[in-house]
Amino acid sequence: SQQGEEDPQALSIQEGENATMNCSYKTSINNLQWYRQNSGRGLVHLILIRSNEREKHSGRLRVTLDTSKKSSSLLITASRAADTASYFCATDNYGQNFVFGPGTRLSVLP
């Protein structure tokens, strides 16, 4: 079964608005990562947050992690049409590999 589950499955917003996506997981983790996938392309790493961190920023991205609720959120501020993509969370439970959720499809309308 998949460790991470993103919510919502799909999100449509206007350019300039903020987009928030959530990820829930089931077991204790070492770290959680967010990836972006443009249509027809491979995944690109966005940000990694460790289990002892609560918030992390990278440019227009803000990731939070709540280990007590086993959840994470990805906020994209001032969205652009180029942010249109699928976003995946991946969890590492101290193992040698990662488990990806089904993803959130974000559409940013000009």
Place this chain on the structure above:
Amino acid sequence: NAGVTQTPKFRVLKTGQSMTLLCAQDMNHEYMYWYRQDPGMGLRLIHYSVGEGTTAKGEVPDGYNVSRLKKQNFLLGLESAAPSQTSVYFCASTLLGALAGGPGEQFFGPGTRLTVL
């Protein structure tokens, strides 16, 4: 650096045929992974390798075999292709895994779109 490359980009097979997908990375990464991605689903791990000469099963290994004879290459083989193996296949690599204290950031190849008729 080319990063992670995959060949071929597209392939159509008939049921029962065999093929090998090649993944190559030039970043001197220890860990390499093969995933499949089906519509509406995330990536599912097929096999992975924590170093040259070692391989391990992932979540969906049946029908696939892998080899890591050289550190930079990870091959995925389908011995007898089935329509259920129609998918997009992604290879990824990381410098080190979490158990080795690495950051675990994965670098992905562009994918191979495989259709089995």
